[in-house]
Amino acid sequence: MTLAKLKSPHGEEKQLTLPGFEAAEADWRKDYAAQIGQNRKITNRSGIEIAPIYTPKDWSSDQHMADLGFPGQSPYTRGIYPTMHRGRTWTQRQLIGLGTPADYNERVRKILDLGASAISLLPCNSGFRGIDCDEAPLSLLGTCGTVVNTVDHMDQALDHVPLGEISTAMNDPSPFTLFAFLLGVAKRRGVPWTKITGTSNQSDYISHYVANHMFYRLSQPGSRRILVDHVAFCREHVPNWNPVSVVGQHMQQAGATPAETMGFALSTAIQYAEDCMAKGMEPDAILPRFTFFFDISISFFEEIAKFRAGRRIWARIAKDRLGAKDPRSWRFKFHGQTSGVDLTAQQPLNNIARVAVQATAGIFSGLQSMHTDAYDEAITCPTEETARIAVATQNILREEAHLCDVIDPLGGSYYIETLTNQMEEDILKVMDQIETAGGMYAAVGSGLVQTMIGQSALAAQEKIETGVEKVVGVNCYREDDDGVSQPLPYRPDADAMQAHVEAFKTFKKERSQQDVEKAIDDLRRASNNEDLNVFEKVVDAASAGVTHGEIIGTLREELGFGHPLVVA
Amino acid sequence: MQAEQLRVLVTKIGFDGHDRGSRVVAAYLRDAGMEVIYTPPWQQVGAVVSLAIQEDVDVIGISSLATDHLIIPDLMEALRAADLGHVGVVVGGIVPEIECQALRDAGVALIFGPGASREDIVSQVAKLGTDGRKTKLTSGEFAV
Numbered sequence: 001m002t003l004a005k006l007k008s009p010h011g012e013e014k015q016l017t018l019p020g021f022e023a024a025e026a027d028w029r030k031d032y033a034a035q036i037g038q039n040r041k042i043t044n045r046s047g048i049e050i051a052p053i054y055t056p057k058d059w060s061s062d063q064h065m066a067d068l069g070f071p072g073q074s075p076y077t078r079g080i081y082p083t084m085h086r087g088r089t090w091t092q093r094q095l096i097g098l099g100t101p102a103d104y105n106e107r108v109r110k111i112l113d114l115g116a117s118a119i120s121l122l123p124c125n126s127g128f129r130g131i132d133c134d135e136a137p138l139s140l141l142g143t144c145g146t147v148v149n150t151v152d153h154m155d156q157a158l159d160h161v162p163l164g165e166i167s168t169a170m171n172d173p174s175p176f177t178l179f180a181f182l183l184g185v186a187k188r189r190g191v192p193w194t195k196i197t198g199t200s201n202q203s204d205y206i207s208h209y210v211a212n213h214m215f216y217r218l219s220q221p222g223s224r225r226i227l228v229d230h231v232a233f234c235r236e237h238v239p240n241w242n243p244v245s246v247v248g249q250h251m252q253q254a255g256a257t258p259a260e261t262m263g264f265a266l267s268t269a270i271q272y273a274e275d276c277m278a279k280g281m282e283p284d285a286i287l288p289r290f291t292f293f294f295d296i297s298i299s300f301f302e303e304i305a306k307f308r309a310g311r312r313i314w315a316r317i318a319k320d321r322l323g324a325k326d327p328r329s330w331r332f333k334f335h336g337q338t339s340g341v342d343l344t345a346q347q348p349l350n351n352i353a354r355v356a357v358q359a360t361a362g363i364f365s366g367l368q369s370m371h372t373d374a375y376d377e378a379i380t381c382p383t384e385e386t387a388r389i390a391v392a393t394q395n396i397l398r399e400e401a402h403l404c405d406v407i408d409p410l411g412g413s414y415y416i417e418t419l420t421n422q423m424e425e426d427i428l429k430v431m432d433q434i435e436t437a438g439g440m441y442a443a444v445g446s447g448l449v450q451t452m453i454g455q456s457a458l459a460a461q462e463k464i465e466t467g468v469e470k471v472v473g474v475n476c477y478r479e480d481d482d483g484v485s486q487p488l489p490y491r492p493d494a495d496a497m498q499a500h501v502e503a504f505k506t507f508k509k510e511r512s513q514q515d516v517e518k519a520i521d522d523l524r525r526a527s528n529n530e531d532l533n534v535f536e537k538v539v540d541a542a543s544a545g546v547t548h549g550e551i552i553g554t555l556r557e558e559l560g561f562g563h564p565l566v567v568a
Numbered sequence: 569m570q571a572e573q574l575r576v577l578v579t580k581i582g583f584d585g586h587d588r589g590s591r592v593v594a595a596y597l598r599d600a601g602m603e604v605i606y607t608p609p610w611q612q613v614g615a616v617v618s619l620a621i622q623e624d625v626d627v628i629g630i631s632s633l634a635t636d637h638l639i640i641p642d643l644m645e646a647l648r649a650a651d652l653g654h655v656g657v658v659v660g661g662i663v664p665e666i667e668c669q670a671l672r673d674a675g676v677a678l679i680f681g682p683g684a685s686r687e688d689i690v691s692q693v694a695k696l697g698t699d700g701r702k703t704k705l706t707s708g709e710f711a712v
């Protein structure tokens with residue numbers, strides 16, 4: 001019997017007892033070398049060299065308990081729950097945001113009628129800039145999101161939507177005005193806040209400073225303070241709400257490799273957890289409500305390895321570094337969005353195939369919630385028809401392709417396990433770099449992260465320009481006329497938008513100015529007193545009729561605005 | 569007249585902040601020997617005009633990924649009002665086909681969509697800048 005030496009990525013050598021293995025492998029090597037011709041080097045997006053074959057020499061089932069275990073158990077590689085998608089499939093959470101609150105309401109009720117239990121709300125980009133609709137060019141209002149500036153607007157947007165029964169995710173950066181409006185509506189309708197479920201998407205202010213500047217609207221120190229207050233407020237008053245969503249997506253969209261992205265996101269999560277703990281919160285009181293949000297690129301195996309490695313690392317961080325004892329704190333809950341960066345404006349229908357591959361990677365990674373991009377992503381905000389196909393893609397993968405029948409179906413694959421270990425190593429290297437720089441908050445302040453992302457973006461584009469990385473319809477298989485006409489872009493009705501703006505102006509005139517002034521004063525006072533909770537005053541201000549732009553304007557005066565550090 | 573380095577302002581107007589594309593394009597133009605003036609996102613129309621004057625640019629590149637191209641006609645008007653008609657304006661990013669014509673009518677010289685190659689971007693921007701400079705030098709006060 002031939003014994004092959006096996007060196008695991010963890011360093012220990014093991015004996016491989018497979019009769020005939022060495023001879024067969026040597027034969028294959030010979031045949032492969034003779035027939036392959038030029039053996040070009042292949043690397044994945046994270047820069048890991050990919051071999052033509054993986055065998056028990058790379059990973060063997062002897063490592064099963066150390067590397068895999070079982071779902072819902074340490075080291076959590078295979079999933080955070082014992083039942084995973086067998087018990088409950090992922091939440092289908094399509095992003096929706098358009099026009100006036102009435103336009104949004106019409107679209108969201110259609111989705112609820114189709115059986116959705118979760119909704120999302122994307123506000124107008126003017127909201128991300130921290131201004132109200134009466135300060136923005138009319139032509140831009142509502143083109144990419146819904147114009148929601150007050151509790152009244154939120155009430156209209158969620159008309160007939162049963163707040164206590166559905167989960168709501170909102171793109172709602174610090175100071176979380178949309179969430180404050182939602183709580184105002186709940187109070188108005190007599191729905192207890194304990195029944196409100198959902199997630200503050202875009203609570204990750206570091207990612208806005210670094211990558212997706214669209215959501216940046218308050219200084220870093222100000223956002224840092226408010227996030228901690230927001231977590232404390234939710235813990236006490238809205239316990240079923242997820243106040244923190246750590247966003248790796250922005251970094252990857254901006255160019256970070258999958259390994260860098262996971263490293264940045266985990267380092268960010270450590271920063272937020274430690275900030276909360278410094279304010280006296282126990283890890284087990286906050287970590288079960290931490291969530292993550294990632295891009296799923298078309299680099300299929302790499303993405304699966306990225307998520308499996310990330311899940312393993314987070315469980316270890318939560319337990320060993322942060323000291324969490326409750327297993328719920330160790331769970332790496334994540335939402336995945338199929339990556340728009342991989343989609344093309346050329347031959348747009350091809351994007352349906354790309355999204356299906358990305359979504360499959362997400363499902364095999366064991367995600368908890370997913371958004372699939374519409375095929376017109378590289379052209380416009382999705383139309384109803386293209387959004388329908390995106391949802392149908394998820395349904396087909398679940399119902400027809402049966403992708404949910406087996407938990408972690410690629411677990412035990414020599415390739416996937418080797419790659420998961422390699423990705424883990426690379427992710428940890430990135431995290432070490434961040435740690436050496438003083439943690440994520442300091443690392444983005446010095447521009448380290450921005451520089452890394454910029455370099456990776458250039459390197460990725462270089463691969464496309466030189467044809468090393470092929471993009472169908474862009475640098476190969478091009479057709480001058482693909483015979484597909486572009487879907488018409490969504491543009492809100494200008495008259496309806498004008499009326500919405502006029503009604504807003506009237507509202508501002510007619511509200512109780514005394515209540516508004518008092519609420520703004522309280523907000524100012526809390527901003528300047530560390531013993532008070534700023535977010536609590538944001539909630540109070542919203543209910544007193546203070547608008548989105550006024551809340552943010554006040555906080556900018558007290559806590560600063562500044563600019564993100566852009567490293568070009 | 570000695571050929572001087574072309575000066576290009578790369579910026580974003582409106583509300584969006586996605587800047588992967590503008591950063592990559594800025595690097596390409598710089599590598600091709602142009603002087604790139606790069607700004608953070610969310611510039612207002614007036615600020616772009618001021619910068620164009622202060623920096624004496626030959627070309628303005630606007631990156632738009634989330635409908636901010638809809639206010640580019642306002643920028644074109646402001647540039648003309650400031651006697652900057654010789655400055656070529658290029659738009660890159662996501663502009664639906666149906667809205668391209670309105671931009672061209674407003675005076676936008678070039679529109680690059682997703683997938684545009686470095687070669688095309690660099691060569692066409694260089695030509696636009698060189699042509700614009702000739703116009704500027706032969707028209708009125710700048711003539712030598």
